[in-house]
Amino acid sequence: MARARSPLMLALLVAALVVGVQALLVPLFAAPAANLAPRDLPVVVAGPAPAVDDLVDRLAAARPGGFAVTTRPDAAAADEALRDREAYAALVVGPDGLALHTAPGASPTAAALLTEAVGGLAGGRPVSVVEVVPTDPDDPRGTGLAAGFLPLTLTSLIAGAALALLVAGRVARLVGLLAYGVLAGTGGVLVLHGWLGVLDGNPLAEAGAMGLFALAASATVAGLSALLGPAGIGLGALLVFLVGNPLSAVSAAPELLPQPWGAVGQWLPAGAGSSLLRSAAFFDGAGAGHALAVLVGYAVIGVGLTLVGRRAPADAARTLPGPARRVDRPVAVSG
Missing domain, CATH: 3.40.50 (Rossmann fold)
Structure with missing residues (x-):
């Protein structure tokens, strides 16, 4: 009878845990948006x-x-x-x-x-x-920039996790992170600036801002995985998306969020990345110093952990001993 209950209890436990996570995430995403007001x-x-x-x-x-x-x-x-x-x-x-x-x-x-x-x-x-400093005429309310930044956050999380789990070799993972940053910045500016027209600055500066954010976010996930194993991917997801995204103020301003969360968000990759992109797109780089320093810090630390951290599962799988095999050798019998 205990065995019959075990799958049922496990199913109920999983459902309860997921609802518990939902109960934490809903206010985390909704509360900042519902309490926008000037704060300093x-x-x-x-x-x-x-x-x-x-x-x-x-x-x-x-x-x-x-x-x-x-x-x-x-x-x-x-x-x-x-x-x-x-x-x-x-x-x-x-x-x-x-x-x-x-x-x-x-x-x-x-x-x-x-x-x-x-x-x-x-x-x-x-x-x-x-x-004095308008948005792009094709995106007067700024919603296109905010909506376009979210997929970049998600794909950076996915890229960091995939490189950590699937790619063998520290150098190969480093090359993958750098390639992803370059391609993400290039693809982002082609879509947001060239196709949708929601950015209005220097395309090279915009591509650099998006590429640096993509590198910083993906390297953070990959580096934490190298340091902590699978638990590091979960921690990276918290920093990059689950906590970082609602506190990024990409669709508002840090000073409009409840404090200290607006300020905290600017020390996370998504908040710094969205601020850097606005500086590149509308202000010729003015006011980008803090965001640039934060993203460079995440990128350097993430890359460093990726290079010196413990082996990823893909590395370990190459060195695990295989199952013992029986080898039958003919035995000479003297007559």
Whole structure:
């Protein structure tokens, strides 16, 4: 009777475990998207001193802790801050009233939220909106970039796991990681820039950003597998996709996510990769320093672990002793 129950109990245990994982993943993916709000969101206020001081005070009163405000003397200086990716928008006080200068290339979501919020600061007067750093005209809401980045995350996870499990030889796996990075960057820019037209920067810079992310993510999975065995692939999946993707803020902005998760996401491959791609596509590389350093770090550590870690299953299979075989030899019988 115990044997009859064993498969049934195992089936119920598997179902319960999968539902438990689901219960963890659903809020992990849904909670950041459901709780988007400015949290120390960098904005600029520009104009004459008395008006600027008054506007800064009203911003702080309207949403305490929502904005990290810096001031500039005029609209030109404010626009320069947006192009350098130092802020998501600028409130400019001029002779004709209040104007909002935005950088949708950094985050269409942040630009939309600020456009909606600034109406209450103008006292009912119309507010002109100037897009200083727009998105590509074929992707005005930025949804194409966000959706196009997800498959690159998944394929990088798959590539790292496949190389770790199937390819024998450390050097061969290294060649596979480098080849995947080059091909992923090339294929990504051909599709997102050339075909779909959702990127608007230098194609070589965009290909470099996507290729570096692909190398960093795949090498992280392969390196952790070399260090920890199959458990390393699971840990790599957590870092690259299951945790990294919802915290990446690719469709929003890190400062719109609940903290500290928005900041944590920028230290993971997906968050750094999406930020680097936006810098390459819309800002001529401005503001890319942190993301570039994070991805290079993951790539170097992942490649290093791949080269010095223990043998992958494919290596071990080549050196495992085979089953003992009986060898019958003729025995000479003297007559």
